[in-house]
Amino acid sequence: MSSTAEAHGHGGGQHAHGHDHAQGDHGHHDQGWFMKYFWSTDHKIICFQYLFTGMFMAVIGGFAVYVFRMQLAFPGMPVPGWGRVTASDYNALITTHGSVMIFWVAMPVLIAALGNYLIPLMIGCDDMVFPRLNRLSYQIFLVSVVILILSFLVQGGAFGGAWTAYPPLSAKSAFNLTPMGSTLWITAVALEFVAFLLGGINFVTTLMNSRAPGMKMFDVPMVVWMIIIASILFMASVGPLVAGAVMLIFDQQIGTAFFDPAKGGDPILWQHLFWFFGHPEVYVVLLPAMGITAEVITVHGRKKLFAYRTVLYTAIATGIISFFVWAHHQFIAGIDPRMANIFTVTTLIISIPVAEMVFVYIATLYGASIRLTTPMLWALGFIGEFLMGGVTGIFLGASGADIYFHDTYFVLAHFHYTFFPIAFIATFAAITHWFPKMFGRMMNEAWGKVHFWVTTISFNMIFIPLFLLGARGDHRRIYDPTHFPELMRAGMQDLRVLATVSLLILISVQVVFVANFIYSIFWGPKADKNPWRANSLEWHAPSPPPHGNFPEGLPNVYRGPYEYAHPDRGEDDHWPQHEPPPEGAKA
Amino acid sequence: MSFPRPVATMREATGMPTGRLAVWWVIASEIVIFGGILGSYIMHRLGHPEWAHQSIHTNTWIGAFNTFVLLTSSLCAVLAHQEAEKKNGPGAARYLMFTTLGGLTFLIVKSIEWTNEIKHGYTITSNTFWSFYYTAAGLHGLHVLAGMVIMLIVAADARKGKELQRVENIGIYWHFVDVVWIFLFPLLYIAK
Amino acid sequence: MSADAHAHPSYVKIWGILLALLVVSVLGPLLEIRVITLITAFGIAVVKAYIVVRYFMHINLEKKYVAYMVGSMIVLMVLMVGAVTPDVMHHDGANWYNQAAADEVKRGMAAGEKDEHH
Ligand code: HEM
Ligand SMILES: [Cu+2]
Numbered sequence: 001m002s003s004t005a006e007a008h009g010h011g012g013g014q015h016a017h018g019h020d021h022a023q024g025d026h027g028h029h030d031q032g033w034f035m036k037y038f039w040s041t042d043h044k045i046i047c048f049q050y051l052f053t054g055m056f057m058a059v060i061g062g063f064a065v066y067v068f069r070m071q072l073a074f075p076g077m078p079v080p081g082w083g084r085v086t087a088s089d090y091n092a093l094i095t096t097h098g099s100v101m102i103f104w105v106a107m108p109v110l111i112a113a114l115g116n117y118l119i120p121l122m123i124g125c126d127d128m129v130f131p132r133l134n135r136l137s138y139q140i141f142l143v144s145v146v147i148l149i150l151s152f153l154v155q156g157g158a159f160g161g162a163w164t165a166y167p168p169l170s171a172k173s174a175f176n177l178t179p180m181g182s183t184l185w186i187t188a189v190a191l192e193f194v195a196f197l198l199g200g201i202n203f204v205t206t207l208m209n210s211r212a213p214g215m216k217m218f219d220v221p222m223v224v225w226m227i228i229i230a231s232i233l234f235m236a237s238v239g240p241l242v243a244g245a246v247m248l249i250f251d252q253q254i255g256t257a258f259f260d261p262a263k264g265g266d267p268i269l270w271q272h273l274f275w276f277f278g279h280p281e282v283y284v285v286l287l288p289a290m291g292i293t294a295e296v297i298t299v300h301g302r303k304k305l306f307a308y309r310t311v312l313y314t315a316i317a318t319g320i321i322s323f324f325v326w327a328h329h330q331f332i333a334g335i336d337p338r339m340a341n342i343f344t345v346t347t348l349i350i351s352i353p354v355a356e357m358v359f360v361y362i363a364t365l366y367g368a369s370i371r372l373t374t375p376m377l378w379a380l381g382f383i384g385e386f387l388m389g390g391v392t393g394i395f396l397g398a399s400g401a402d403i404y405f406h407d408t409y410f411v412l413a414h415f416h417y418t419f420f421p422i423a424f425i426a427t428f429a430a431i432t433h434w435f436p437k438m439f440g441r442m443m444n445e446a447w448g449k450v451h452f453w454v455t456t457i458s459f460n461m462i463f464i465p466l467f468l469l470g471a472r473g474d475h476r477r478i479y480d481p482t483h484f485p486e487l488m489r490a491g492m493q494d495l496r497v498l499a500t501v502s503l504l505i506l507i508s509v510q511v512v513f514v515a516n517f518i519y520s521i522f523w524g525p526k527a528d529k530n531p532w533r534a535n536s537l538e539w540h541a542p543s544p545p546p547h548g549n550f551p552e553g554l555p556n557v558y559r560g561p562y563e564y565a566h567p568d569r570g571e572d573d574h575w576p577q578h579e580p581p582p583e584g585a586k587a
Numbered sequence: 588m589s590f591p592r593p594v595a596t597m598r599e600a601t602g603m604p605t606g607r608l609a610v611w612w613v614i615a616s617e618i619v620i621f622g623g624i625l626g627s628y629i630m631h632r633l634g635h636p637e638w639a640h641q642s643i644h645t646n647t648w649i650g651a652f653n654t655f656v657l658l659t660s661s662l663c664a665v666l667a668h669q670e671a672e673k674k675n676g677p678g679a680a681r682y683l684m685f686t687t688l689g690g691l692t693f694l695i696v697k698s699i700e701w702t703n704e705i706k707h708g709y710t711i712t713s714n715t716f717w718s719f720y721y722t723a724a725g726l727h728g729l730h731v732l733a734g735m736v737i738m739l740i741v742a743a744d745a746r747k748g749k750e751l752q753r754v755e756n757i758g759i760y761w762h763f764v765d766v767v768w769i770f771l772f773p774l775l776y777i778a779k
Numbered sequence: 780m781s782a783d784a785h786a787h788p789s790y791v792k793i794w795g796i797l798l799a800l801l802v803v804s805v806l807g808p809l810l811e812i813r814v815i816t817l818i819t820a821f822g823i824a825v826v827k828a829y830i831v832v833r834y835f836m837h838i839n840l841e842k843k844y845v846a847y848m849v850g851s852m853i854v855l856m857v858l859m860v861g862a863v864t865p866d867v868m869h870h871d872g873a874n875w876y877n878q879a880a881a882d883e884v885k886r887g888m889a890a891g892e893k894d895e896h897h
Contacts, residue, residue, distance in 0.1 A: 127593035129605045201612045209605045210595040239619025256718040261879035264715035272863040336865035615852045622856030634868040640891025651805045662794040665835045762835045766828045773820035
């Protein structure tokens with residue numbers, strides 16, 4: 001049944017495609033705006049839905065951090081645009097910031113938007129295998145967004161128990177004072193999980209079944225692999241937390257006591273269920289960022305990816321180990337000390353594959369003819385900045401050191417040195433790299449570089465002070481440090497002000513990006529099909545790809561995606577995956 | 588609604604139909620959901636010997652009857668698959684209806700059982716054992732309900748001889764729901 | 780696909796075996812011997828699940844990786860429970876003690892025994 005529709009050859013693809021295109025076109029013309037942009041099953045439109053929703057949520061998350069950082073730098077002063085920050089405002093804002101940035105920015109942009117855009121294009125087919133499931137996935141995601149935003153309006157306000165939602169604080173409204181907000185929050189998170197489960201199943205089956213003829217396992221671009229591995233990690237780790245979310249909702253609303261030890265429950269259980277998901281989750285977002293970096297440094301460095309298989313196997317190993325390190329978040333939560341020893345060891349072990357990936361990228365850059373385009377700058381920035389995050393993670397992984405560092409700004413700085421490079425730096429690499437494909441126009445390079453340098457420098461200027469504060473014992477969940485003389489020792493408030501001022505710079509400079517982005521969509525110079533002279537299949541489609549992606553027929557694949565500066569190619573330093581080998585040469 | 592089928596939906600690079608592949612992935616992701624709640628239950632159960640005084644009140648006979656119902660409905664599901672393989676759409680649809688009927692019986696018995704227990708004061712909040720009892724079985728019941736709805740849709744198509752491959756897919760899912768119950772039964776009923 | 784059809788054993792026979800196992804798993808615990816209860820309840824559950832997965836879901840006819848995929852999820856859950864058990868199942872350990880849980884056990888035991896005397 002399969003091979004009749006899809007003869008394994010160029011012509012076959014063309015035939016099948018022509019047929020499909022006619023149908024697609026038919027649908028296209030009598031679609032209204034709503035059908036085209038909201039009800040569409042086209043993977044590219046769904047990418048844009050996720051992308052723009054993610055960007056919108058980034059504004060909300062960014063606004064939240066602006067307000068509470070102002071409170072920390074200038075405690076008690078009214079914040080422009082918000083007013084005086086009360087303690088419960090503060091809690092709601094940090095919770096919103098954390099959960100929005102992870103669940104509603106990093107996940108939808110890195111996994112859902114990029115996965116949707118890149119997987120079908122890069123493996124040479126015309127859509128996902130379940131287009132309607134894909135649409136449903138976004139719609140569920142949208143509902144979760146609406147619920148989250150509504151939670152600000154209900155009585156008691158939005159949930160303030162931090163993104164980790166530890167009970168008893170999260171379970172009892174007598175403690176958190178947000179009887180509705182906390183349930184809406186956990187419901188929104190659970191719906192978001194459902195959306196990504198549907199999306200993940202779709203991604204995985206698409207890669208498995210819909211690759212272009214000729215595309216073998218090691219011909220798949222690294223970013224696709226990484227998104228797939230991330231989706232599987234997500235799928236395997238989120239289950240217990242889905243069950244936990246149901247239990248937490250019951251604790252909140254019905255009065256069960258799953259997490260209440262006085263009635264036979266256990267709050268530590270929630271921490272385990274949460275971090276059994278929470279730690280793999282950090283690799284769920286890390287791996288796509290690593291994949292983006294692999295694409296960008298090879299295309300803009302004109303060099304083959306060093307040790308493709310090593311990267312792939314390392315990513316799989318990282319994924320597997322990431323399931324067995326979660327309790328490093330609970331070293332001082334009262335877990336069994338023998339377990340703490342085991343988890344210290346596994347945590348130190350996982351830094352090996354992570355470091356290995358970084359080394360492979362450095363080896364790829366060695367001897368490459370690097371072009372410092374904006375995407376390349378972002379990718380290089382990612383490698384450098386993430387390194388800081390990874391190295392400080394090792395400090396925290398040693399349970400002895402973590403007794404001191406836990407819940408200080410040192411932890412906060414650690415995970416921002418991992419998350420910010422992932423969710424923003426690598427994402428900017430991806431957006432600037434694939435922008436010509438997505439919108440058919442080029443972004444402005446000069447403004448792109450301004451944006452890069454100011455963002456990166458101000459990012460460091462936020463979090464280096466926070467490392468220093470954390471090393472001096474500054475606790476990360478304090479609303480007003482002036483109440484604690486030990487947190488107001490000489491110089492500590494100055495560091496807080498420095499971090500906040502740098503944050504203001506960081507936020508302001510995003511205007512440059514937004515302006516460049518919007519301007520370039522409409523008025524940027526037109527991009528041709530393959531402006532970076534890259535190999536992978538998406539660059540074989542027109543920019544932007546029409547409905548059905550490849551009007552000249554679905555491509556066949558003859559080689560891996562990283563054949564740059566191949567000796568047989570002479571002057572031409574790239575060798576597209578879809579280009580048949582020359583007559584007479586062996587394939 | 589006519590829906591233009593992209594070529595992607597018709598490819599089969601692994602040699603396994605996409606629908607069936609996806610069902611297995613769904614099952615994989617469901618295993619960890621049920622694993623989470625059952626694992627939590629087992630740990631608590633072993634740490635709380637006093638729950639034996641609560642679990643004594645669950646009704647093993649009703650549980651056993653429901654196991655029988657689900658096993659039989661699974662038989663119907665697999666017979667439906669057999670008919671579908673013979674390209675006998677109406678036959679497959681008929682067996683699927685029997686399966687759905689099994690699901691319905693299961694849910695009715697369940698609701699009678701729960702009403703009875705709640706009347707005797709064993710509610711979801713009376714003790715954490717009962718919280719797990721209702722939550723785990725409720726989560727499972729939702730899966731039964733979802734399976735029934737999908738089964739009716741598949742049966743409606745199958746009757747017209749359309750999309751017969753879906754008969755097997757929904758069957759695999761249904762058997763999985765059955766397997767979950769096979770473990771819930773000893774955990775909630777037999778272990779007194 | 781249809782070539783497999785001939786390989787199927789009689790489904791009704793398998794259903795019969797499953798029902799027989801069900802009867803044993805219900806009757807076993809009536810002997811009130813702990814080991815037998817455990818074996819008949821959980822051992823038989825595993826056997827029943829295996830039969831359903833093998834003969835109804837036909838996992839053996841699928842590609843190998845399907846079994847690995849499903850199996851690794853189960854292994855993952857076992858490992859998770861293994862690592863969480865020391866904290867959640869036990870109520871004390873090296874240098875720690877879960878007073879609330881221990882109290883709850885005591886209270887529940889006392890209440891349960893009182894119930895039985897009624
Ligand atoms: C080499 C790899 C890494 C190691 C060894 C490591 C280690 C750790 C440890 C031990 C902690 C717990 C500190 C504490 O709470 O006391 C921690 C916290 C954290 N790490 Fe990492 N980490 C690594 C990579 C990452 C990556 C890649 C990310 C994100 C993508 C990340 C995100 C986080 C987050 C979000 C937290 C804190 C969560 C919270 O308490 O709210 N880490 N890390
Ligand atoms: Cu971690």
